[in-house]
Amino acid sequence: MTDSAALTSRVAELIEEVLQVEVPDPGTDLVAAGLIDSLVLVSLITEVELEFAIQLPIDEFDLSRFRSAEQIAAVVAELAPDPHVA
Amino acid sequence: MTTLLQDYATRAAAERGDGIAVALGEDRLSYAQLDALSDRLAARLVDAGCVPGDRVGLLMPKQPLSVVAIQAALKAGCAYLPLDPESPPVRLARIVETAEPRVLLSVPEAAAALDAVAEALASVQVWSMTVESVAGERARSALTRTDWDVDVAPPGVRVGPDDPAYLLFTSGSTGWPKGVVITHRNVIAFSDWAVDAFDMSPGDRHSGHPPLHFDLSTFDLHPTFAAGAELQFVPAGLGLDARALADFIRTSKLTQWCSVPSVLTYMAGFDVVAEGDFPALERITWCGEVLPTAVLAHWMRRLPHVSFTNMYGPTEATCASSWHPISAVPDDESVAVPIGRACPGEELLVLDDQLAPVSPDEIGDLYIAGVGLSPGYWRDEEKTASAFLSDPRVPGSAARIYKTGDLARVDEDGVFHYVGRADSQIKSRGYRIELGEIESAFNAIEGVRECAVVGVEAEGFGGVAICAAYVADSGLRPPVLRRLLVDVLPPYMLPARWLVLDALPKNQNGKTDRPALREQFAEQAAERRRQRA
Numbered sequence: 001m002t003d004s005a006a007l008t009s010r011v012a013e014l015i016e017e018v019l020q021v022e023v024p025d026p027g028t029d030l031v032a033a034g035l036i037d038s039l040v041l042v043s044l045i046t047e048v049e050l051e052f053a054i055q056l057p058i059d060e061f062d063l064s065r066f067r068s069a070e071q072i073a074a075v076v077a078e079l080a081p082d083p084h085v086a
Numbered sequence: 087m088t089t090l091l092q093d094y095a096t097r098a099a100a101e102r103g104d105g106i107a108v109a110l111g112e113d114r115l116s117y118a119q120l121d122a123l124s125d126r127l128a129a130r131l132v133d134a135g136c137v138p139g140d141r142v143g144l145l146m147p148k149q150p151l152s153v154v155a156i157q158a159a160l161k162a163g164c165a166y167l168p169l170d171p172e173s174p175p176v177r178l179a180r181i182v183e184t185a186e187p188r189v190l191l192s193v194p195e196a197a198a199a200l201d202a203v204a205e206a207l208a209s210v211q212v213w214s215m216t217v218e219s220v221a222g223e224r225a226r227s228a229l230t231r232t233d234w235d236v237d238v239a240p241p242g243v244r245v246g247p248d249d250p251a252y253l254l255f256t257s258g259s260t261g262w263p264k265g266v267v268i269t270h271r272n273v274i275a276f277s278d279w280a281v282d283a284f285d286m287s288p289g290d291r292h293s294g295h296p297p298l299h300f301d302l303s304t305f306d307l308h309p310t311f312a313a314g315a316e317l318q319f320v321p322a323g324l325g326l327d328a329r330a331l332a333d334f335i336r337t338s339k340l341t342q343w344c345s346v347p348s349v350l351t352y353m354a355g356f357d358v359v360a361e362g363d364f365p366a367l368e369r370i371t372w373c374g375e376v377l378p379t380a381v382l383a384h385w386m387r388r389l390p391h392v393s394f395t396n397m398y399g400p401t402e403a404t405c406a407s408s409w410h411p412i413s414a415v416p417d418d419e420s421v422a423v424p425i426g427r428a429c430p431g432e433e434l435l436v437l438d439d440q441l442a443p444v445s446p447d448e449i450g451d452l453y454i455a456g457v458g459l460s461p462g463y464w465r466d467e468e469k470t471a472s473a474f475l476s477d478p479r480v481p482g483s484a485a486r487i488y489k490t491g492d493l494a495r496v497d498e499d500g501v502f503h504y505v506g507r508a509d510s511q512i513k514s515r516g517y518r519i520e521l522g523e524i525e526s527a528f529n530a531i532e533g534v535r536e537c538a539v540v541g542v543e544a545e546g547f548g549g550v551a552i553c554a555a556y557v558a559d560s561g562l563r564p565p566v567l568r569r570l571l572v573d574v575l576p577p578y579m580l581p582a583r584w585l586v587l588d589a590l591p592k593n594q595n596g597k598t599d600r601p602a603l604r605e606q607f608a609e610q611a612a613e614r615r616r617q618r619a
Contacts, residue, residue, distance in 0.1 A: 018614075020564035020584050031326070035569075037577040038326045039515060042352065050618050063327050 008073040011048070015069060018047045026069040041066070048072060054079040090244065091251045091270045091308060092160035094277065096121050098314035102288060107311065108150045110319040115150040117314070124157035125240035131162040132241040134211060136188050138163030139245075141253060143187035143210070145169045145178075145196045148298050148319050151215045155191045156252075156298075156307065163243035164188070165250035165267070168298035171195070174574050175202035180262055181255050182206045185464065191215050247271040253464055254301055256401050257511075257520040257579070265464030266301075272404040273308050275457035279429045280309035283409065284342065284369055284395075290315035291338060291366075295345040297322075301401040302373055302516065305344055325349075328356035332363070339366035346516025347377035348549055354384045361388055373397040373406055374516030375549070376504065380419040387415055398425035398504065401518070402473065402488050404458040407432045408502060425494070425504045432456035434502050435487060436494050441478040444495075449505050452494035453487040460488075512541035512550045517578045524552065524581070527574045531567065533559040536590050538598045539581065542607045553607045554581035557589060583607055 012023040021035050030036045036044065041063065045056060054076060065071055088094060095107060095117060103118030115123070131142060142159035144166060146152050152168075159166040167185050169178060178199060182190070183206050190212045192200055200212060251270045255263040280286065286309060294306040294317050310317045318338045324331045331353060335343060343364075350372060353359060370385065370392050377396065386394060399407035410426025428434045436450040437443060444450040455477060462470030477485035493505040510521040521539040528537040537556035544551040556567070564584040571580055591602040 016565050020568050020581075022565040022569050034572065034577075038352070039348070039578075040580075040582070041326065042355070043582065 004073060004077060007077060008069050011073045011076065012069040014047060014051055015044065019044060023069050026073075028069075029067045031067050044072075048076065052076050052080050088274055088278075088312070089247050089270070090160065091273050091277075092124075092157050094308060094311040095124075095157055098288075098311060102314055105288060105314060106316045108153045108294075108317040108319065110149045111321060113150050115154070120150075120154060120157060122237075123154045124161055126236070126238050127154060127158035128161035128243075129238040129241050131158060131164065131189060132243065134189055136162045136164050138243060138249065140164045140189075141167045141185050141187040143167045143169055143182065143185070143190035144192075144298065145171055145190055145199060146193040146215065147171060147195060147322060148294060148303075149193075150319075151193065152298060153307070153317070155215060159191075160251060161243065162241055163245045163249070165253050167253045168303070170297060170299045170576065171199040172297075173199075173299075173576050174572070175199065176574050177263065177576070179203040179206035181265075182210065185253055185255075185265055186210075189213060245270070247274070248461070250461075252304075254299065254401055256301075256518055257523045258469075262523070262526075264466060264469060266401045266460050267462060267464055268304075268401075268404055268460055272458055272460065273304060275431055276304065276404045276406065276429075277308040277312045279431070280305060280406075281313045283429070284309075284371070286310070286313035286315055286342070288314040290341045291318055292316070292342040293335070293338075293340050293344055294319040295343075295349065296516065300516070301405055302344065302346065304405040305371075305373070305397075328353045328358045332358040335364050335367065340364070341366055342369045342371070343367060344371045344373070346374040347372050347381070348375070348515040350377060350385060351381045351549070354381045359385070359388045362391070363388060364392070367392050369393050369395065371395045371397055373399065374518075375513035377423060379416050379421060379423055382412065382423060383415050383419055386412070396423050396425060398502075399454070399458065400488070400490050400492075402460045403432070403454045403490075404460070407454045407456075407458050408434055410501070422503065424497075424501045426501060428454075428456070428502075429458075432458050434494070434496075436496050436502070437478075441475070446498050447495050449493055449495045451508060452490045452492040452502075452504075454490060455485065455487045459486060512552070514541075514550050514552060515578055519552070519579055521552075524554065524575065524579055527571055527579075528554065528556060528567070530574070531562075531570050533562045534567075535559070538590055538600065538603055540600050540603050540607070542583070542604050544582070551582040552579070553583040553585070553603075555585040555587055555590060555603050555606070557587055583610065585610065 008026045012026055015021050015023050019040055099117040099121035105117050106114050107117045107120045108115055142164045144152055144155050156166045167187055187210055190210050192212060193215050247270045250267045251273050252268050253265045255265050258264040290313055292310045292315055296302045306317055324334055394412045396410045397406035399405055408426045408428050410424045433455040435453040437453055438450050462474055473489050474486045477487050491509050491511055493508050495503050495505060512519050524539045525537055528534050535557045539554045541550040542553045591599040593599040
């Protein structure tokens with residue numbers, strides 16, 4: 001498993017564990033699929049920040065880049081070059 | 087003097103027909119256009135058999151055409167019934183079956199919702215509001231925009247001021263939404279107050295943030311039209327993006343912004359408002375839930391040129407029954423913002439179990455009396471009788487008081503303070519949610535043996551989190567249940583936190599021990615924090 005695949009699957013697990021939202025596919029746009037709305041998205045941001053010990057640059061952050069497990073994993077990889085995925 | 091709700095926009099059309107009545111981005115209608123289009127649509131509604139007292143459903147996202155639909159329904163002597171296209175089909179179908187609209191007005195964007203509730207619509211005429219006919223099973227005979235785009239005489243129907251103007255369905259504790267009937271007189275009393283209280287004038291540009299099925303939209307629509315001002319609908323997608331929302335307020339040059347506290351909290355959390363931002367903005371008001379004082383202080387420090395007003399009131403008393411202008415940045419952020427004093431013509435009462443007034447600063451049940459009170463719930467005498475009581479101060483009269491279900495106290499100065507809920511209703515993002523409705527949805531799922539839903543004060547972004555604990559057959563993990571619930575509950579009613587238990591905690595009476603459950607949820611959150619530390 002590549003690092004980015006491992007990270008994506010860790011993000012998908014986090015979404016299921018913490019938000020109890022099923023992730024049908026790592027590429028699924030969770031907002032468009034009706035699985036999460038704005039409030040859940042806000043909790044997701046908080047959870048991702050806590051889990052990976054990163055801080056999203058909230059004042060310039062584009063929320064449309066934060067809608068699928070893959071996209072979120074890419075954001076995490078960018079902000080935390082060596083995320084702990086164990 | 088205005089006696090019927092539709093007269094506000096008609097008066098504005100006569101006085102300043104070219105002025106913008108309502109806009110959503112580039113899609114806008116002047117008062118003259120709004121008046122002419124709604125005259126024509128009203129005539130068509132009457133031709134189609136609508137008679138005074140009928141309901142006209144609106145299944146469409148908010149847009150200028152929905153305001154045409156509202157005005158047309160009123161001009162045809164009917165009550166408008168806003169329906170949420172985002173609501174799950176079973177819930178929507180139940181509302182349509184209960185309210186029995188004569189005609190349902192829709193748009194192509196809502197075709198999926200129409201198809202999904204087709205069964206319930208069997209006896210309802212469905213019309214498309216735009217040139218394209220709605221692609222819905224039951225909308226084959228759709229009347230389209232071209233059918234009513236020719237000049238016709240307005241129908242000339244006049245109902246009485248105590249006839250219904252709209253019906254709104256709110257969450258019900260027994261598992262199904264209940265309809266609140268609001269009359270022309272109710273809304274006119276509220277609108278005239280709002281225009282006066284906020285000194286609204288034709289130069290105002292007011293936000294339309296909440297969807298039309300939410301009672302705060304009453305404030306956006308009718309006082310704005312009463313003032314001859316401009317209603318700027320906030321595009322629905324902006325709810326996700328605090329920065330885009332701030333941009334919208336800036337570029338639309340809004341003068342008055344009304345929303346639920348969660349929106350103000352969300353924007354403060356993203357820190358998108360600069361010092362002295364929104365130079366055109368004069369007033370911010372909110373209603374529907376408690377705004378954290380720290381968030382209010384943040385906004386007040388950023389926008390010293392803006393006035394801030396808290397409003398309080400249930401749907402049953404027409405949007406707002408009391409108000410509290412905040413004159414200075416609160417110095418103690420741990421003290422909640424009061425709900426203030428009653429609006430003119432309304433009364434707030436804090437009473438004990440015997441319906442006797444309590445002493446100052448003593449907590450009691452909050453009741454409302456006066457001009458805002460709904461005649462009652464749609465076709466539900468039992469619920470009406472249990473919530474709307476005879477006024478104990480004037481026995482034998484027709485005067486009534488409404489039991490809000492809220493707990494409150496009055497201070498020595500006569501200012502009212504909200505204390506909490508007396509029952510299992512909570513407010514989340516401004517939506518009023520009966521936890522019983524969520525529990526009913528759980529219990530309807532095969533394999534769920536027992537469940538309890540509680541509200542727990544959330545950290546961070548504030549507000550109340552919906553927390554669900556349940557006992558079920560194996561395999562019904564929370565993600566599986568959540569997916570099933572998405573089909574029956576609107577997104578704002580989905581639990582945020584979950585507990586799967588072998589048995590629910592019980593108190594001495596054998597009832598679910600809700601305080602114990604709340605503690606378990608708090609423990610769960612603490613455990614999670616420990617794991618991360």
